[in-house]
Each structure stands twice: as C-alpha cells, then as structure tokens.
Amino acid sequence: MTKAEKPGRARAGKQSGGQTTRRADASVDAAAPAASGETAVESVDPVESADGGSGVGETAPARERAARLAVRKTYKLYIGGAFPRSESGRSYAVASSRGDFLANASRASRKDARDAVTAARKAFGGWSGATAYNRGQILYRVAEMLEGRRAQFTAELAEAGTKRAGEVVDAAVDRLVWYAGWSDKIAAVAGSTNPVAGPYFNVSSPEPTGVVAVVAPDEPLLGLVSVIAPVIVTGNTCVVIASERAPLPSITLAEVLATSDLPGGVVNILTGSAAEIAPWLAAHMDVNALDLTGVTDEGLAVACEEAAAENLKRVFRPAATDWSADPGTRRLTAFLETKTVWHPTGV
Amino acid sequence: MTTSLTDVATSNVTLRSFLHGLPGVDRVGADQRAAMLGTRSIKTTAKAQAIDLAIGMVDLTTLEGADTPGKVRAMCAKAVHPDPADPSVPKVAAVCVYPDMVAGAAAALKGSGVKVASVATAFPSGRSSLDVKIADTAFAVAAGADEIDMVIDRGAFLAGDYLKVFEEIVAIKAACGTAHLKVILETGELSTYDNVRRASWLAMLAGGDFIKTSTGKVQPAATLPVTLIMLEAVRDFLAVTGRKVGVKPAGGIKTTKDAIKMLVLVNETVGDGWLSPDWFRLGASSVLNDLLMQRQKMATGRYAGPDYFTLD
Numbered sequence: 314m315t316k317a318e319k320p321g322r323a324r325a326g327k328q329s330g331g332q333t334t335r336r337a338d339a340s341v342d343a344a345a346p347a348a349s350g351e352t353a354v355e356s357v358d359p360v361e362s363a364d365g366g367s368g369v370g371e372t373a374p375a376r377e378r379a380a381r382l383a384v385r386k387t388y389k390l391y392i393g394g395a396f397p398r399s400e401s402g403r404s405y406a407v408a409s410s411r412g413d414f415l416a417n418a419s420r421a422s423r424k425d426a427r428d429a430v431t432a433a434r435k436a437f438g439g440w441s442g443a444t445a446y447n448r449g450q451i452l453y454r455v456a457e458m459l460e461g462r463r464a465q466f467t468a469e470l471a472e473a474g475t476k477r478a479g480e481v482v483d484a485a486v487d488r489l490v491w492y493a494g495w496s497d498k499i500a501a502v503a504g505s506t507n508p509v510a511g512p513y514f515n516v517s518s519p520e521p522t523g524v525v526a527v528v529a530p531d532e533p534l535l536g537l538v539s540v541i542a543p544v545i546v547t548g549n550t551c552v553v554i555a556s557e558r559a560p561l562p563s564i565t566l567a568e569v570l571a572t573s574d575l576p577g578g579v580v581n582i583l584t585g586s587a588a589e590i591a592p593w594l595a596a597h598m599d600v601n602a603l604d605l606t607g608v609t610d611e612g613l614a615v616a617c618e619e620a621a622a623e624n625l626k627r628v629f630r631p632a633a634t635d636w637s638a639d640p641g642t643r644r645l646t647a648f649l650e651t652k653t654v655w656h657p658t659g660v
Numbered sequence: 661m662t663t664s665l666t667d668v669a670t671s672n673v674t675l676r677s678f679l680h681g682l683p684g685v686d687r688v689g690a691d692q693r694a695a696m697l698g699t700r701s702i703k704t705t706a707k708a709q710a711i712d713l714a715i716g717m718v719d720l721t722t723l724e725g726a727d728t729p730g731k732v733r734a735m736c737a738k739a740v741h742p743d744p745a746d747p748s749v750p751k752v753a754a755v756c757v758y759p760d761m762v763a764g765a766a767a768a769l770k771g772s773g774v775k776v777a778s779v780a781t782a783f784p785s786g787r788s789s790l791d792v793k794i795a796d797t798a799f800a801v802a803a804g805a806d807e808i809d810m811v812i813d814r815g816a817f818l819a820g821d822y823l824k825v826f827e828e829i830v831a832i833k834a835a836c837g838t839a840h841l842k843v844i845l846e847t848g849e850l851s852t853y854d855n856v857r858r859a860s861w862l863a864m865l866a867g868g869d870f871i872k873t874s875t876g877k878v879q880p881a882a883t884l885p886v887t888l889i890m891l892e893a894v895r896d897f898l899a900v901t902g903r904k905v906g907v908k909p910a911g912g913i914k915t916t917k918d919a920i921k922m923l924v925l926v927n928e929t930v931g932d933g934w935l936s937p938d939w940f941r942l943g944a945s946s947v948l949n950d951l952l953m954q955r956q957k958m959a960t961g962r963y964a965g966p967d968y969f970t971l972d
Contacts, residue, residue, distance in 0.1 A: 430963070596962035596963065597962060597965065598962060598964050598965030598967070598968060599964070600965075
C-alpha cells in the first residue's frame with residue numbers, strides 16, 4: 314500500500330460507517346413510535362444489540378442469531394470508576410416503553426450512595442486540581458466516545474420510549490461539546506477583576522463547590538448529560554441518581570465515561586429509587602451541593618432541601634426544563650464558589 | 661503442653677526446641693477463620709457500644725519525624741476530648757509518641773487518666789546496641805511514660821538467635837520499672853504465621869505485658885489473621901502459666917469496620933475478659949475520626965463528613 318492510498322482508504326471506511334449509522338436512525342425516525350424499538354434493534358449492528366432481545370416479536374435475523382446463546386448485558390452501578398453490584402444485592406426489572414422486559418438494573422441502597430460519595434470525595438482533589446484545558450479535553454473525549462456508540466444509544470433510547478432517538482443522541486453529543494468548550498471560559502465569565510477603594514489589585518475567580526449530589530431527570534440521555542456535564546466541567550465531582558424508569562442508557566453512558574480518560578470517581582452513577590437514596594445524599598455532611606432537577610415529588614424535594622440545610626449545601630432546584638433548548642450558564646455557575654484575592658499593588 | 665516453662669530460656673537450644681515445638685499454624689485455616697469472623701454484622705445498639713469501646717481502646721499515635729511539641733499537645737487534647745462538641749465520647753486509652761515528646765505529652769495529660777506510651781529501643785528498626793536501647797527506654801520512663809512499646813530484634817529472631825531476643829526483652833523490662841511493656845513483633849517482617857506464634861510466646865515468656873503486632877512503618881501491619889494468632893497465643897499462655905497478657909494490633913486499622921472486626925475477633929477468641937483497654941488496644945491515628953464519624957451518624961441519623969472533625 315502506498316502512502317497516497319492510506320488516507321483514501323480511511324476516508325472510505327469512515328464514509329461507510331457514517332452511512333450505516335444514518336441508515337439506523339433513518340429507520341428509527343421513520344418508524345411508528347410503537348414499533349420504533351424493534352426497528353432500531355434490527356437495523357443496528359448485531360454486536361451492538363446483543364444485550365437486548367426480549368424474545369417478543371423477534372424477526373428473521375434475530376431468530377437466526379438465536380442459534381447461539383444470547384450474551385445478556387448485566388447493568389450494574391458505576392462507583393469510583395468500577396462497575397459494582399449494589400452491596401444490598403437488590404435489582405429491579407426494567408421494562409421498555411411497550412412493557413417488555415429489557416434487563417435487570419441494580420437498585421442502589423444508601424450504602425452504595427455513601428460509597429459513591431467517598432469515591433467522589435477521593436476524586437475531587439485531582440479533578441478540581443486539573444487544568445481547565447485538561448478537563449475540557451476529557452469532556453470532548455466523552456463526546457467522541459458517545460458518538461462512537463451512537464447506534465447503541467439510539468437503540469436503548471428507542472426501547473425506553475424516546476421519540477426521535479437518533480436526534481436525541483446527537484443533541485447529547487453536541488451538549489457535551491458545548492460544555493467542554495466552557496471549561497476554560499467560565500472563569501472569564503464568572504470571575505472578574507474588581508475595582509476597590511484602596512491600593513489593591515482585587516481578583517475574583519470561580520472555584521468548584523465540591524461533591525455534588527444530582528438527581529437526574531427522567532430524560533435518559535440528553536437530560537442526564539445536561540446535568541452531569543456542567544457539574545464536572547468546572548471541577549466538581551458528582552454522585553448521580555439516574556432515572557428510575559429508564560436507567561439502562563445511564564449505565565451505558567457510564568461505560569462511555571469509563572473509557573474517556575475521566576478519572577474514576579468523578580462521576581458516580583446509581584440506579585434505583587430517588588425517593589429512597591436522595592434524602593441520604595441530601596443529609597450527607599460530606600456532600601457540598603444538591604441538584605434536585607429530577608425530583609418531581611414536591612414532598613421529597615422539600616424534605617431534601619431541609620436536610621441539605623444542615624451543612625449549608627448549595628441547592629439547585631430549577632423549574633421544569635426544556636432539554637432541547639440552549640442551556641445557558643445557569644447550571645455552570647450554580648456549583649461554583651467565588652474566591653476573592655486582595656493583592657497589594659505597591660511596587 | 662507438659663514442659664515446665666521455668667527453664668525454657670536457659671539456653672538457645674532449650675528455647676529453640678520449645679518454640680519450634682509449638683504446634684504449627686494452619687495458614688489457610690487462620691485466614692479463613694479471620695475472614696469468617698470479619699463478616700459478622702454488628703448493628704444498632706451493639707454497634708454503638710462497640711464504637712465507644714473501640715474509642716476507649718485507641719492508643720492515639722503520632723510517630724513522625726515531623727512531630728512538634730504543638731502537634732503532640734493538640735493530639736493530647738484530642739485524646740481527652742475526642743469530640744469537643746460531644747462530652748459523652750469516652751477518652752482514649754493512651755497517646756503514643758517518641759521518647760523526646762513524652763515529657764510534653766505527660767504534662768498535657770496530667771490527671772486526665774489518659775496514659776502516655778512511648779516507643780523506645782531504636783524504634784522502628786531496633787537496629788542498635790542493647791545499651792542504647794536500655795538508655796532509650798530509661799529516658800522515656802524518666803520523662804513520664806506509663807507504657808513502653810519496644811521492638812524485638814527481628815534480625816536475631818529470623819537468624820534463630822532466640823536467646824538474644826529473649827534477653828533483650830528481659831533487660832528492657834527491667835529498665836521499665838513500673839511502666840508496662842508492650843513488645844512489638846513487627847509481624848510484617850516475620851514472614852510466616854508460625855514465626856508470629858513463636859515470637860508471641862517468646863515475648864510473653866520474657867515478661868512482656870502486651871504483645872503488639874507492628875510498628876505501623878512496615879506493610880502488612882495488623883492483619884486480622886495475625887491478630888487472631890496472637891490472641892490464641894495469649895489465651896494458651898494464660899492456660900499454661902496463669903499470667904494474662906494483653907494484645908495490641910497496630911497499623912492499618914483505618915475504619916470503624918476494621919476496629920469492630922478486631923473486637924469480634926477478641927470476643928470469639930479469648931472472650932470478653934480481654935474486651936477492655938487494660939487488655940486490648942488499637943494502635944491507630946486515623947481510625948479515631950472514623951469512629952467519631954460513625955458515632956455521629958448513629959446519633960444524628962445522617963452520614964458525617966470529615967470536615968467537621970479535627971485534622972491530625
């Protein structure tokens with residue numbers, strides 16, 4: 314092979330890859346919502362969909378594949394860069410939007426939440442100490458990895474009943490890229506040099522709050538990415554309670570995070586009941602902030618806010634959010650502290 | 661065991677034949693039993709009791725080249741009131757410092773009931789002459805140490821010169837006067853469980869009031885199986901001689917869970933006769949904050965954070 318041939322071959326490979334993925338979501342978008350899950354699963358690469366297969370309404374290619382034993386994916390938690398089962402040993406069945414059985418997900422306990430906080434605290438020093446440039450690069454890398462698994466996410470989201478799943482995955486990738494760009498710019502927006510009445514040079518710079526407990530919204534990928542990215546891009550670490558209804562994409566996202574140079578413990582994802590775990594995280598004295606975006610139950614939200622008051626956690630509880638809209642910097646600045654330095658200017 | 665123990669230490673030969681005549685340790689069995697006892701679940705009121713007992717057994721330790729008088733004073737204050745915000749927390753058993761820090765610690769702890777322990781004998785390596793080790797011990801005792809933590813000569817032990825190790829312990833015991841003597845075996849350097857059993861017996865025969873696992877400077881330190889073997893040794897020693905000896909695991913005990921596992925081990929191996937600071941100690945520094953955090957969690961119902969406890 315000559316040198317001139319190599320790039321050409323690479324391009325050709327890329328193009329055919331692009332076509333494959335385009336075919337996959339074209340079929341998803343074109344399909345009726347009720348059958349969208351099936352269509353998506355059929356049209357993606359068999360390797361990618363090996364975890365699915367409810368056995369209901371299997372198509373011809375699926376029956377051919379049934380000759381070999383299906384390798385079912387086990388969905389576990391994501392704590393400290395590893396994928397442990399819940400220490401409680403509990404799990405719960407996750408159903409697709411059509412009511413078919415998809416997989417068992419771990420039902421995290423408060424002990425898992427505590428372990429996750431420990432992991433997040435351990436990771437905080439390194440992550441907050443990394444340069445903004447480095448954090449941005451890692452978020453770009455997460456976006457790249459997510460892009461590489463488009464088909465899998467499209468299929469999983471379709472199973473969870475997300476309309477236009479392909480577009481949602483695109484939006485999630487774009488959202489990550491958008492937040493990655495903010496990593497080295499937020500200091501210019503949230504920080505300042507302050508005019509003061511004295512011979513001082515006075516500078517305010519934003520610093521991460523610490524460990525943030527996040528209750529993710531019931532928006533399996535885009536909502537999840539939209540709450541995680543702004544928290545970690547500024548140097549915080551987080552413990553996330555994923556959507557209880559559709560937890561599978563969140564654990565697949567954890568696989569993406571685990572292969573993106575993101576240090577273990579920066580993001581910890583728990584699947585299970587927010588009503589069960591959130592109050593413990595809200596009361597935890599080693600958690601510095603609380604994002605109640607995904608809490609729909611007013612009583613639970615109030616209880617969490619009250620528990621969070623004990624160590625003056627920052628609490629972020631936005632009104633209903635349109636995840637497809639431009640997010641703005643609100644989520645970035647919600648978990649930042651301002652450090653002001655007075656520097657004598659005497660020369 | 662039918663041997664009379666009075667003339668065991670007359671020569672290296674008798675000492676060796678006695679120590680090598682001790683039954684061998686089943687390594688797999690010891691590991692397995694320790695692991696099994698480590699799975700015991702201690703909850704609610706039992707856990708609260710265990711935490712308070714463990715706090716009362718802690719030998720709060722600082723053994724760094726960077727120790728300053730101020731740091732020792734601060735640690736002594738913490739030993740008396742582990743949690744200043746909660747007077748119901750028991751005080752720890754002792755503080756453990758280097759000999760030159762003993763005077764300051766003794767002054768800070770005067771009348772508090774917390775004892776002052778000092779490491780001595782060319783700690784942690786023990787590589788010096790017997791005269792130096794005795795002088796080291798005498799210096800610490802004169803400065804006001806209630807307890808001396810000595811290290812055995814691991815080099816002599818591993819070379820089979822048991823009598824040298826024995827006589828050294830006897831000489832240090834004599835230099836201690838009224839102070840209690842804890843004998844550190846440094847199990848991480850003894851390489852086999854059989855050696856741990858032999859060293860335990862050797863230290864007890866020579867008159868040690870406590871046997872202690874490690875200096876904390878060598879890994880592995882106080883593992884559960886090693887502590888189990890030492891507890892079995894003190895149990896058997898009591899049965900044979902009628903003299904009761906204490907045990908102190910030290911090093912690597914970092915969490916409340918580790919501490920409670922140790923207590924379970926004591927209760928299941930030698931019974932609750934050893935479940936007091938007079939007979940069982942935990943050599944540690946970081947474990948105290950974890951015990952306090954667990955205690956606070958049990959009191960308030962919310963997980964505690966390290967931000968609200970002193971840095972040591």
